[in-house]
Amino acid sequence: MAERSTSGAPAKRSVRRRFSRRKGCRFCADSTLKIDYKEVRNLRYFVTERGKIVPRRISGNCAEHQRKIREAIKRARNIALLPFTAGHSLD
Secondary structure (H helix, E strand, C coil): CCCECCCCCECCCCCCCCCCCCCCCHHHHCCCCCCCCCCHHHHHHHECCCCCECCHHHHCCCHHHHHHHHHHHHHHHHCCCCCCCHHHCCC
């Protein structure tokens, strides 16, 4: 039986639906793009303003390329091409 609210009317249930299309991996789609720790301009898209690595559900990368991006970002941080946090920016 349907649930009733205190006023006697049927209670509304919130239903979340996502209508957005799943992003495709840009590196799988375009084989000319390379993931390199020395290309900081390409890696900046995958790092937030706070310095965190963007997860693959947001960036749209496949698991393989997300791992390569993660390694490239970590390598760029270690040789000071990318900042670790927002307070360490080199700009």
